[in-house]
Amino acid sequence: MSTSSLPEQDVLNDLREIAQQLRVDSVRCSAAASSGHPTSSMSAADLMAVLLARYLRYDFGDPKAPGNDHLIFSKGHASPLLYAMLRAAGAIGEEELLSYRTVGSRLEGHPTPRLPWVDVATGSLGQGLPVGVGVAMAGKTLDRLPYRVWVLCGDSELAEGSIWEAAEQAGYSRLDNLTVIADINRLGQRGPTRHGWDTRAYAARFRAFGWHALEVDGHDIAAIDRALGEAERHDGAPTVILARTRKGRGVAAVEDQEGKHGKPVPSADEAVSELGGVRDIRVRVTTPPPMPPAQRAKPAGTWRPPGYEPGSMAATRTAFGQALAALGDARPDVVVLDGEVSDSTRTGFFADRHPNRFFEFYIAEQQMIAAAVGMQVRGWVPFAATFAAFFTRAQDFIRMAAVSRASIRLCGSHAGVSIGQDGPSQMGLEDLAAMRAIFGSTVLCPCDANQAAWLTGVMADLPGVSYLRTSRGDTPVIYQPGERFTVGGSRVLRSAPDDQVTLVAAGVTVHEAMAAADLLAEDGVSARVIDAYSVKPVDAATLRAAARETGRLVVVEDHWPEGGLGDAVLSAVAAGGAPLPTVRKLAVRSMPASAAPEEQLQLAGIDTASIATAAAELVAGHGA
């Protein structure tokens, strides 16, 4: 329970005992596992003891309760401390605590949401705080509920730029529902941190970004209590509590010593004795007052994607943006995030229609993705957009979103050389490879506006990380308005019983492939054309049938040759078990420069003429 008066002496003693229990349990579980990070846990034990016993409002019996606070261990390697807190709160028992890091245990080396009390996976440093910023933004502006967000940070991770993206976002947004508890134990993995115990250096940085900063002795229970109370009361800015601590605190064999990171404490039994022995204190954590789930607006009708006239021209990015705006009418849970390029990605259509559910992150892609993850923790359905190329800036956050079992939807515009004159820095040429290699992801690459619009709606209900690749330029509309496209599907755009080769394409190359099939027909070659808009999962059955029936595949993509559509198609036909067809991959194989879009396709060898030539050569048996 929160209070502004100082705790009595016996309360302080109780808190010290809880802290010692957290240390003992950290030592015990990592000793049982013969691995883990007990010393990084022991430094923060006093901080977490006071938080758990006096400030956190959380119903461990109902982790989805709308009023629960959120506690995020940004220093995920301090997982023994988190698990010790769970035991102290009665959420897990002794046996589970000691299952730490074993096969089948929910108590992984770094926390994941396999535990219902864990919002997101951490362990890649510098991510927990930006995610916490997303949760706090949801609390302030979407849920409008009084829960608080507490983030435990390590000092080493304060070197990550993502921390300062978060500091900027939180300071500017005046997120006074957010408190960072920074465990300044001065020792990183391989030795001293840059700033050691210089909490003033950190305080100056946070204050410059608009934060309320407090410096305390992280082993002084009363001082910690005062700081947490002040953080809770402080209005108009997030608070960071910079706590000077000693790594391995309480066990002389490891306390404040180098070379003790990420390994069990030697002589665990002696360490436990030194810490006063095993305890079985049960902390009665304050539950939040009952409150209804966050109110959402009523849907304004059912979802109908915008329609585009077949034969007209439209950019898939525009269709995405217009579909998203329409989706926002039907789905009050949809929120949109952008990185200062909403005029390019076309999320601006959504921003205009639903300004309260649109979030501008300026050019801070890591914070943008982290906030999307944080908002989906609270049940929102985030779409985040930037140029396809610039998602690489947040690749580690997307990777970790998959470990978090987070459902986030990404749209990358300006994919491929077909953007034209801006040159390679702006071209997404590795996005399909990067997004395919995210666990459980869905990767979609529409070629026309109706397809893009429909798939945008499909994404709203997809679990995991999904990605839509859109193009900058206008492409012909070839599908009907409202035509349905499924994840894992494809469209056979052209097919005949005597097809001698199959052209597989996605996005802009579909139109080049169709034109190539026309050219080939003039030369007496019958070509099948498949629009493989679902790159992951790819339509293996249709591709295998085409491989079997035509014996030859040409796969053409506006992407590097590695890891994209070509590799997806090869992998799918290989998994069929039958001997494989002859396959030729057309892709971007030299570094592009500036040129007009049609020149770019030609220079990259992925235009109509190149496809026709490759297919004709394959049919003539000239190798691949």
Next chain:
Amino acid sequence: MSTSSLPEQDVLNDLREIAQQLRVDSVRCSAAASSGHPTSSMSAADLMAVLLARYLRYDFGDPKAPGNDHLIFSKGHASPLLYAMLRAAGAIGEEELLSYRTVGSRLEGHPTPRLPWVDVATGSLGQGLPVGVGVAMAGKTLDRLPYRVWVLCGDSELAEGSIWEAAEQAGYSRLDNLTVIADINRLGQRGPTRHGWDTRAYAARFRAFGWHALEVDGHDIAAIDRALGEAERHDGAPTVILARTRKGRGVAAVEDQEGKHGKPVPSADEAVSELGGVRDIRVRVTTPPPMPPAQRAKPAGTWRPPGYEPGSMAATRTAFGQALAALGDARPDVVVLDGEVSDSTRTGFFADRHPNRFFEFYIAEQQMIAAAVGMQVRGWVPFAATFAAFFTRAQDFIRMAAVSRASIRLCGSHAGVSIGQDGPSQMGLEDLAAMRAIFGSTVLCPCDANQAAWLTGVMADLPGVSYLRTSRGDTPVIYQPGERFTVGGSRVLRSAPDDQVTLVAAGVTVHEAMAAADLLAEDGVSARVIDAYSVKPVDAATLRAAARETGRLVVVEDHWPEGGLGDAVLSAVAAGGAPLPTVRKLAVRSMPASAAPEEQLQLAGIDTASIATAAAELVAGHGA
């Protein structure tokens, strides 16, 4: 030339004229191209005019002169301004200026080192400053030469976390040879920036990170001159000049207006008239004093990799670290960068032996990669290391390094599920996919210590981005000390005329594949085993021969199924043109948790038994 006295009135007028010429040429070249960013150029024209005429020391006739300053356009979209400066300096002519953004022109939409006066490609915002920090670090501690580094930043990019990683690194390292000129024109791509013209907000942030910060009117030539002079004189800290400017300055139709980003100025002829017409001023840029190239230590002997006894056990990461330390003896140009995990990546061996060529970046992977790029600008041979998983944090920097034609060497340790208990946040499971999809990259995955050591030496001479994947645990040493391995090669470890299947592996899975071949032999199945240590380029000839001769391939990798070795092998055999063999890909297909290394391989289905079963099924014709 640098001076502390204020310029006379006629000098000020000359500088104004130069600035107007830069504006006019920015307008002209983007009008000719019908695209580009003239307004973002015009805001910074006064700043660059004063820099070019009075502070930059640069021999445009000898861009590799050791004493040349470095000018980096972190706001790469202001390329028209850079190209206008090149014309003013006499480096390019009128005709080339007007070739901007056309096919074949060196004047790309965003600058690249195709121009000899450009160090690195920019255009992904927030990268030029961290690269400049790397160049400045080289100047201070490696070259020990008095050149200066000038970085032109935009205001939008100051939202990127990478900027604050750079601010921390430069402030802490007291890089007083570095000056940031920040063009605070208050307008981003889609509208106002977060802080508008509030240069105080930016100054507070930079000062907190230890910088000297100046706020000036960016259109007041005398004020700019004073600020640049002060930056040059200021000792002990880097300087940022925060210049309040107006986007599109000088042309009323666009000046300080929204919606004018990234497009030519309307009515270019009128704009040129408004700016006073076309000029042909030639700026005599001060050349640096002649100076010898940076002195390097004498090599201590020739390169000999450390040797490991066949039959013993050793980790490839350890071999990498020991080889790197030995390489440092023979190669005084080798420098090593790490992200506070040198005890894990084993670059600590180098740090101990060559402390003056080792750079600790703490946990700031973006700055680490950017500094590697900056140091290679100055001719150094950087190796940068962290966990394989955490290179995803810097993926956009690695992508841009390729556009920069930079030669950097990366080593990712702790690859795959075989790291064991730490769990998925620490496992590099997408690194092969990510690194393969970098243009011109080399991707190596050694399975034993002698191979890792040899390949470390090979990397020193590789152009482009090269990547070495190392393992955490010990693996059997199977090759001889000093055995040579080439990029694009492989090792056929087991082969017989009657082989019925080929097992293709790399890294830890090589040993599983060898054991599987033993198991298969017991069941009368003859299996070939290929160590495909060179994942890109992969040894296509050997793989195709194996495919032809054995008809069946099992590819096994400690990586997600997408984009890694399996896809590389499929792509190589497919490119052979012949009908393909039956292929089965074994890879990590479910989200790992904590488990012992051997348990992880088993759970992922990439251990000995799984490989043997898959191969036996293929041979028995049970599909894939």
